[in-house]
Amino acid sequence: MYAKDDYIAVFDSGVGGISVLRQLRKLMPDEKFIYFGDTANAPYGSRPTSEVRTLTLAAAQMLREKYPVKALVVACNTATAAAIETLRVAYPDFIVIGIEPALKLAADHFPGGRIGVMATQVTLREEKFDHLLHRFDRECTVAKIPAPGLVELIEGGKGDSPECEVFLRELLGPYAGRLDALVLGCTHYPFVQRTIAKVLGPETILLHGGAGTARETKRRLEKAGLLRTGQGEVILLESQGNPAKLELARRLLG
Numbered sequence: 001m002y003a004k005d006d007y008i009a010v011f012d013s014g015v016g017g018i019s020v021l022r023q024l025r026k027l028m029p030d031e032k033f034i035y036f037g038d039t040a041n042a043p044y045g046s047r048p049t050s051e052v053r054t055l056t057l058a059a060a061q062m063l064r065e066k067y068p069v070k071a072l073v074v075a076c077n078t079a080t081a082a083a084i085e086t087l088r089v090a091y092p093d094f095i096v097i098g099i100e101p102a103l104k105l106a107a108d109h110f111p112g113g114r115i116g117v118m119a120t121q122v123t124l125r126e127e128k129f130d131h132l133l134h135r136f137d138r139e140c141t142v143a144k145i146p147a148p149g150l151v152e153l154i155e156g157g158k159g160d161s162p163e164c165e166v167f168l169r170e171l172l173g174p175y176a177g178r179l180d181a182l183v184l185g186c187t188h189y190p191f192v193q194r195t196i197a198k199v200l201g202p203e204t205i206l207l208h209g210g211a212g213t214a215r216e217t218k219r220r221l222e223k224a225g226l227l228r229t230g231q232g233e234v235i236l237l238e239s240q241g242n243p244a245k246l247e248l249a250r251r252l253l254g
């Protein structure tokens, strides 16, 4: 079965899940991680849901077949929205953890507040998000903010560029000073959070689910008796076979 020394696999459409991997490493420095970004097929967020599901299942299968893995962290809100239930049915004994927009965290911080949720089109249109929204939208005012094109800029290594700042000003300028919290509902977005904060101003708090996902992963591994001690390790993989992508992933990992 599964062993403490097995890897924790972390999956995203591209380099975004590195923002979750950073939290996972911080919380569990002794663990061995294998990160896979499906860069050949990114972005997922503008694809039909069925395609995202197929790609996510293929990635999970590849990781399980090629490496000894004890858990899978789907570090992608889009893939979680499209495929987490199917993954759990396909691998009933396997620890599978997903990530979803941190709307609960935002509503807990600001009861009755004004909250924006920035995420991909797939995440915002899926039933999973509708359920989440209906738990909080009677109490809070929630604005859905899709950001098509932003993942491409970050994947292209342009997260810090003037072009990205222009993009974010156009998208978020109308919300400046009008939100209590903005939920970063895509794992790519924490990599541009400084610019987002600059555009929205100091009265808006930015929240994302990376730390919560890391805590949940640790809790599940602990419960299963699968937490490891020893020298930690990270293996980075991506599907394009592009050294520049791995370099970008390494840089974002820090």
Ligand code: DGL
Pocket: 012, 013, 014, 016, 017, 042, 043, 044, 045, 046, 075, 076, 077, 078, 079, 120, 123, 151, 185, 186, 187, 188
């Ligand atoms: N990082 C992914 C997420 O959290 C989405 C990126 C994409 O569109 O591929 O939703």
